Amino acid sequence: MRKRSTRTFLPNKKTAYAFALVFLFAAGFIGTAVGTIHVPFSHIAAILAHHLFGMSLDLDASIDNIVWKIRFPRVVLAGLIGASLAIAGAAFQGLLRNPLADPYTLGVSSGASVGAVLVLFFHVSIPFLDGFTLPIISVAAAILTIFCVLLFAQTIERSMKLETIILTGIIFSSFLGSFISLMIALTGEELRQIINWLLGSVSMRGWPYVQLMTPFFIAGALMLLYMAPELNAMSFGEEKAKHLGVNVQRKKMMVLIAGSVLTGAAVAVSGTIGFVGLVVPHFVRLLIGPDHRHLLPLSMITGAGFLILADLTARTIISPTELPIGVITSLVGAPVFALILLNKKRKGSVA
Amino acid sequence: MLQVNELSGGYGSGLIVRGVSFSVKKGELFGILGPNGSGKTTLLNMISGLTKPESGTIFVKEKQISTYTPKELARVVAVLPQMTSSQFAYTVKETVSLGRYAHQTGFFKSWTDKDETAVQEAMNQTGTSSFAEKPLSALSGGERQRVFLAQALAQEPEILLLDEPTNHLDLSYQKELLDLLKKMTADGLTVISIFHDLNLSSLYCDRLLLMDKGQIHTIGQPADIMIEQHIHDVYDTDVQKQPHPEVPKPQMSLLPEMSLQAEVDINEDLIERHSDYIAIRPPVPLKSLSSGVIGAGWGWRSAFVNRHVDKNYNMDNFEEEAAAYFLKNGFDLHETVGMMTAVKIEDAAWRKEAQEDVSVFVVATAGVGNAVDVTQPRSSWKENLTPGTINIWVFANGKLSEEAFVQGLMTATEAKVKALADAGVQDPETGTIATGTSTDSMLIAATQRGAYQQFAGSITPLGIAIGRAVYESVTESLQKTARRKGLL
Numbered sequence: 155m156r157k158r159s160t161r162t163f164l165p166n167k168k169t170a171y172a173f174a175l176v177f178l179f180a181a182g183f184i185g186t187a188v189g190t191i192h193v194p195f196s197h198i199a200a201i202l203a204h205h206l207f208g209m210s211l212d213l214d215a216s217i218d219n220i221v222w223k224i225r226f227p228r229v230v231l232a233g234l235i236g237a238s239l240a241i242a243g244a245a246f247q248g249l250l251r252n253p254l255a256d257p258y259t260l261g262v263s264s265g266a267s268v269g270a271v272l273v274l275f276f277h278v279s280i281p282f283l284d285g286f287t288l289p290i291i292s293v294a295a296a297i298l299t300i301f302c303v304l305l306f307a308q309t310i311e312r313s314m315k316l317e318t319i320i321l322t323g324i325i326f327s328s329f330l331g332s333f334i335s336l337m338i339a340l341t342g343e344e345l346r347q348i349i350n351w352l353l354g355s356v357s358m359r360g361w362p363y364v365q366l367m368t369p370f371f372i373a374g375a376l377m378l379l380y381m382a383p384e385l386n387a388m389s390f391g392e393e394k395a396k397h398l399g400v401n402v403q404r405k406k407m408m409v410l411i412a413g414s415v416l417t418g419a420a421v422a423v424s425g426t427i428g429f430v431g432l433v434v435p436h437f438v439r440l441l442i443g444p445d446h447r448h449l450l451p452l453s454m455i456t457g458a459g460f461l462i463l464a465d466l467t468a469r470t471i472i473s474p475t476e477l478p479i480g481v482i483t484s485l486v487g488a489p490v491f492a493l494i495l496l497n498k499k500r501k502g503s504v505a
Numbered sequence: 506m507l508q509v510n511e512l513s514g515g516y517g518s519g520l521i522v523r524g525v526s527f528s529v530k531k532g533e534l535f536g537i538l539g540p541n542g543s544g545k546t547t548l549l550n551m552i553s554g555l556t557k558p559e560s561g562t563i564f565v566k567e568k569q570i571s572t573y574t575p576k577e578l579a580r581v582v583a584v585l586p587q588m589t590s591s592q593f594a595y596t597v598k599e600t601v602s603l604g605r606y607a608h609q610t611g612f613f614k615s616w617t618d619k620d621e622t623a624v625q626e627a628m629n630q631t632g633t634s635s636f637a638e639k640p641l642s643a644l645s646g647g648e649r650q651r652v653f654l655a656q657a658l659a660q661e662p663e664i665l666l667l668d669e670p671t672n673h674l675d676l677s678y679q680k681e682l683l684d685l686l687k688k689m690t691a692d693g694l695t696v697i698s699i700f701h702d703l704n705l706s707s708l709y710c711d712r713l714l715l716m717d718k719g720q721i722h723t724i725g726q727p728a729d730i731m732i733e734q735h736i737h738d739v740y741d742t743d744v745q746k747q748p749h750p751e752v753p754k755p756q757m758s759l760l761p762e763m764s765l766q767a768e769v770d771i772n773e774d775l776i777e778r779h780s781d782y783i784a785i786r787p788p789v790p791l792k793s794l795s796s797g798v799i800g801a802g803w804g805w806r807s808a809f810v811n812r813h814v815d816k817n818y819n820m821d822n823f824e825e826e827a828a829a830y831f832l833k834n835g836f837d838l839h840e841t842v843g844m845m846t847a848v849k850i851e852d853a854a855w856r857k858e859a860q861e862d863v864s865v866f867v868v869a870t871a872g873v874g875n876a877v878d879v880t881q882p883r884s885s886w887k888e889n890l891t892p893g894t895i896n897i898w899v900f901a902n903g904k905l906s907e908e909a910f911v912q913g914l915m916t917a918t919e920a921k922v923k924a925l926a927d928a929g930v931q932d933p934e935t936g937t938i939a940t941g942t943s944t945d946s947m948l949i950a951a952t953q954r955g956a957y958q959q960f961a962g963s964i965t966p967l968g969i970a971i972g973r974a975v976y977e978s979v980t981e982s983l984q985k986t987a988r989r990k991g992l993l
Contacts, residue, residue, distance in 0.1 A: 247592075248593070251592050252592065253592055383603075383606055383609070386595075386599070386603055387603050387606055389591050389593055389595075390589055390590070390600075390603070391589065391590070391591075393555055394586065394589050396554070396555055396575060397553060397555070397579065397582075397583065397584040397586070398579055398603055398604065398606045398607065398656075398660070399575050399576040399577075399578065399579025399580070399606050399607030400575060400606065401574070401575045401576075402575075439593065439594075443594065443595070443599070443640075444591075444593030444594055444595050444599075445595070445599055
């Protein structure tokens with residue numbers, strides 16, 4: 155679906171933005187409308203108008219509940235997570251000059267996962283936080299991981315070359331991953347819960363999770379968007395960026411931290427959802443070019459729409475059973491990515 | 506503009522640059538030379554602010570480089586590295602526009618008319634505006650390098666640092682790039698560039714810095730650097746210095762290591778006699794300095810021809826006619842020294858003389874119809890031109906310096922004059938003893954193998970051999986032509 159709707163030739167940036175926004179809103183509406191009970195678009199519009207702008211509502215309260223309490227927050231959360239992963243992926247690919255980089259390259263997701271799995275494994279519940287224990291510990295673990303990775307990289311080499319950072323990230327990733335495996339091996343009845351969390355899901359989260367996610371999203375996304383010119387310069391290499399006048403050391407840190415905060419928060423509320431951060435930026439780059447000033451916002455919008463649709467598929471395809479959303483993104487993402495690579499290869503041989 | 510004091514630094518633990526001091530003035534084109542690993546790039550990286558020096562100071566516009574913010578520095582110093590690449594398909598225009606990063610201020614970094622003008626001008630100067638909308642990946646290495654030069658120029662720097670800028674460029678773009686840089690230095694840009702090519706740097710740079718093992722070997726004008734001994738010391742390789750044909754800047758030629766060469770001996774066995782020409786085709790090309798109808802001047806020649814022409818030969822467009830003649834007889838005009846004479850081929854005389862470690866073979870054809878005493882006052886030299894020429898070929902079986910070639914010409918001329926005097930040849934116009942004829946030609950050719958002969962003065966082995974052989978062969982040829990005239 156997503157493929158067809160955006161694969162049209164886009165003559166300029168404005169059309170690209172229009173297409174992406176239409177795609178996002180369409181995905182949002184469809185995501186809210188489709189389910190065991192179908193809700194017509196007009197009702198959705200009325201309900202949204204009622205809650206957002208205080209208009210009067212003359213609909214059944216149960217429908218209002220389904221849309222406003224269950225489906226809409228789910229769509230928003232999926233959108234936020236998709237947007238976070240896509241923009242972080244786009245930024246990391248530019249910064250690390252590596253089209254294969256994704257938001258998980260630096261081991262942030264492993265950190266967040268260890269935090270979450272620990273909570274599930276030991277049934278930790280911090281007073282006052284209750285249900286929020288898991289995401290909050292997970293975010294904290296993610297942020298702790300970034301700092302450990304960066305600190306370790308700095309110990310190895312004071313100038314913190316990107317290669318060093320990537321290697322450090324891989325070391326931390328596999329080290330933390332082994333903890334997850336260890337807990338999975340030792341666990342008994344929580345196994346299903348842990349696996350489900352690891353595969354990722356945005357179901358049954360509600361508005362509080364949206365509220366938890368939003369500040370991280372706004373802070374991280376704004377920071378990355380502001381850094382677009384520096385990312386352009388840095389994708390020509392750190393040395394070139396320095397020659398162009400970029401304060402590479404500081405900007406690199408800011409991009410890494412902003413991207414990792416976004417990723418950490420997304421993983422904390424939804425688990426590790428693969429491929430969004432890898433494929434969406436590639437896809438957008440193919441359509442509008444690598445200029446980060448457009449790549450970042452467009453990836454964000456497209457990523458949001460993509461994850462909303464992926465979530466819709468996950469919960470409807472074998473309804474009433476829900477699939478983990480990570481399965482869907484990988485099922486769609488991997489073949490799409492393979493197609494992109496094939497396409498690129500063919501183009502390359504012609505040029 | 507730039508002042509470097511006692512600069513030391515490098516990557517990791519070892520110091521690659523040790524105690525380097527120099528300064529560059531505004532508008533200079535300053536070249537840095539040195540073999541691989543001599544610290545050129547490290548030095549440049551420290552000047553560009555990429556690497557922090559271990560000790561020493563760098564002043565850019567009287568201000569310590571460490572006190573500049575990255576953006577401030579980028580507005581003064583732009584860098585063109587050896588290779589820049591991106592994984593992503595930026596267009597040329599986008600790439601060049603990045604050069605304006607340091608000039609964009611304020612929260613929203615808006616794109617001003619001034620930015621646009623600078624980008625357009627940089628693209629025009631480097632000839633990249635024609636592919637402004639193409640992605641970088643579609644360009645050749647040379648085109649890409651020009652795009653990054655445009656990017657550096659878009660920074661509107663006062664100092665431009667280049668690391669082997671001509672590396673990926675073909676010949677015409679090398680010249681264009683350096684011409685452009687030279688022009689921009691005239692407008693006040695200071696250019697500091699690493700060069701691999703000694704000759705290019707000598708041609709274009711105002712001053713050169715020769716690095717050796719992290720230290721300054723020599724610094725100064727190209728003529729101070731381009732000295733065979735310096736280059737040998739630093740690069741540990743043999744080169745030979747020559748003047749540039751048009752520009753007063755020295756050039757260096759590599760000397761390939763010679764495998765053991767077979768001895769070549771030029772002697773009378775090589776003489777080919779035909780009805781209207783006499784030729785020698787040595788087994789190897791000879792280094793030659795000559796006058797003559799074709800192939801005059803310096804060169805490596807593999808055929809030598811002396812052609813007989815009739816007394817009434819039309820001299821008006823002799824060059825074309827002669828070229829056609831030599832071509833017709835199977836001589837490559839680029840490889841041949843050709844002379845002409847009215848003397849019959851049978852009257853040619855030759856002589857071989859050996860002296861110590863060198864031998865000389867001389868072939869002469871001597872006719873004196875135009876005999877001239879060059880010491881007498883004379884109104885015009887082009888009147889009454891009848892053929893009558895002394896052509897002398899001197900082949901030296903040895904390795905001659907250029908000095909020896911010139912001295913060889915002198916010695917041979919002296920011997921010729923003496924031969925004419927002893928034969929009593931007179932200038933018909935003045936009635937005095939002639940010194941030569943009005944159309945004499947001479948050739949000195951050497952195998953450049955065997956013993957080295959630095960001199961060919963009159964008392965050196967080579968000089969003695971030349972003197973004897975020229976005197977004897979000219980005298981003999983004069984006798985032959987005189988005898989023929991007597992018969993007639």
